[in-house]
Amino acid sequence: MDKAFSKNRKLTxxxxxxxxVILAMFMGAIEATIVSTAMPAIVADLGGFTLYSWVFSSYLLMNAATVLIYGKLSDIFGRKPVLIIGILIFLVGSFLCGLANSMEQLIFFRLLQGLGAGAVMPIATTIVGDIYTKEERAKVQGYLSSVWGISAVTGPALGGLLVEYVSWRFVFWINLPLGVLAISGLFMFLHENIEKKKPEIDYAGTFVFLLSISSLMFLLVEGGFRFPWLSGQSVGLLAVSAAAFIVFIRIERRAVSPMMPFNLWRVRSILIANIVSFTTGVMLIGISSFLPTYVQGVMGQSATVAGFTLTAMSIGWPIASTLSGKMLLSIGYRKTTIIGGLSLIFGSLLFVFMNAESGPWWAAASSFFVGVGMGLTSTAFIVSIQNSVEWDQRGAATAANMFMRNLGNTVGAALLGGVLNSRLQSFLNNQPDESMRSLSIDSINQLLGKKSEVLSASVFRVLQEGLSYSLHAIYVVVFIFAVFSFLFLLLLKKGE
Incomplete structure (x- = not known):
């Protein structure tokens, strides 16, 4: 009787x-887009264009390293306390980010922000899986993704407006009221019956994983720029990353409660969903992080217009998420994800052919089709995974998929940031005019800021062409990952 009463109380x-949960995910959606829109203004104010990708990488590193731990903690202690603590840490980091006076400070505070963010998306999604029945999940997860996408629409536009008329610092402070409201709602209305378990946390696995990914990220960002690819430093970093990853796998196989439950990967659909979440994660960070810089620095548009081009992705995502819930029931999991994969290829191909004369509408159309692909695949993945496991593994399984998306974001930010720096440096070094060869990557600070007006026409042109050249290379890499995503989706069994 007590259990029935508790269940009814929870359902009401x-x-x-x-x-x-929507408020918490709203906060995550805002974070994913609003900072990207503000980055050109942040670089213009604080300097340090060479550290551009670290603003994303530091946040994503801590997010990826903690997301699985939060998932496991939520299975042990319940979703409510773990999510509330994560939101609180995220809010402290957001507040400090708005106070940063240098790129180094901002990067450090983004680490703290990422430490809390690891709890938000996976646990919020898991809560929905808990409180709705199996039959309701496809519809509600599609609805939830739609609300997340719709809320994300406001991010780029709001970011552009704040940058132009107030200050870039408010793109971080806007999280504060959202987080407080989310915590209040969870505290008052979410009631759980948790069977107390002895906590078995995989701290060793987490530390070794952090060491492996940090070494790889540093190599990807700085290799070919601060030190040659074929150098002792590169070999050393690669060796540390590889050795730490091997140790990580051994720890996970022996751990009582592993950070990465490899047994979940034995299910074919979960394996492919996790791999594709990684590849699409690389794509997502490549577009959301660098598109505003292209629109502002290469096309010469305002921050508001740059925000609009990202908003197009946030429009395509919820539309596709809503359709995905219905398509899963009508045509099945495999066909739904393959259509999503084709949309990813088409959108990324448009980015490859984009140039300065294409204009913001071209950029927006490219973003829209990528958003459609993301919406179709991500919603299908979550529904499939949550239907494949029991309650006591649902948090870990959902977090594992989020982890792979975050890991793709993390590796992508580092890889693409390294591509940007190395290609831009190569472009400047190959200029026929000696005065142009003296320009540095940090000269882009002036191109993106108000100081661009004092640049000579020739310097402005070279910097603009260099930025276009290096960002085009990023879109080629994004297209390659889109192709890989589609090929993996073809491996799904027919009838799924």
Whole structure:
């Protein structure tokens, strides 16, 4: 009787819990787009264009390193306390980011912000899987993704407006009221019956994983720029990363409660979903991080217009997420994800052919089709994974998929940031005019800021062409990952 009463009480709170979860995911959606729109202004104010990708990499590194731990903690202690603590850490980091006076400070505070962000997306998604029945999940997850996407629409536009008329610092502070409201809703309306378990946390696995990914990220960002690819430093970093990853796998196989439950990967659909989440994660960070810089620095548009081009992705995503829930029931999991994969290829191909004369509408159309692909695949993945496991593994399974997306973001930010720096440096070094060869990557600070007006026409042209040249290389890499995503989706069994 007590259990039935508790269950009924929880069910009657579902609309309020869903509202709190939506607020938490709203905060995550804002973070994913609003900072990208503000980055050109941040670089113009604080300097340090060479550290551009580290602003994303530091946040994503801590996010990826902690997302699985939060998932495991939520299976042990419940979703409510773990999510609330994560949101609180995220808010502290957001507040400090807005106070940063240098790129180095901003990068450090982004680490703290990422430490809390690891809890938000996976646990919020898992809560929905808990409070709705199997039959309801496809519809609600599609709805939730739609709300997330719709909220993300406001991010780029709001970021552009804040940068132009207030200050880039408010792109971080806007998280504060959202987080407080989400915590209040969870505290009052989410009620759980948790069977107390002895906590078995894989701290060793987490540390070794962090060492492996940090070494790889440093190599990808700085290799070919601060030190040659074929050098002792490169070999050393690669060796440390590889050795740490091998140790990580051995630890995970022996751990009582592993950070990465490899047994979940034995399910074919989960394996492919996790791999494609990684490849699409690389694509997502490549577009969201660098598109505003292309629109502002190469096309010469305002921050508001740059925000609009990212908003197009946020429009395509929720539309596709809503359709995905219906398509899963009508044509199946495999066909739904393959259509999504084709949309990813088409959108990324448009980016490859984009140039300065294409204009923001071309950039927006490219973003839209990538958003459609993301919406179709991500919603299908979550529904499939949550239907494949029991309650006590649902948090870990959902977090594992989020982890692979975040890992793709993390590796992508480092890899593409390295491509940007090395290609731009190569372009400047190969200039026929000796005065142009004296320009550095940090000269882009002036191109993106108000100081661009004092640049000579020849210097402005060279910097603009260099930025276009290096960003085009990023879109080629994004297209390659889109092709890989599609090929993996073809491996899904027919009838799934």
């Amino acid at each position: 709170k579902r609309p309020f819990v869903l509202a709190a």
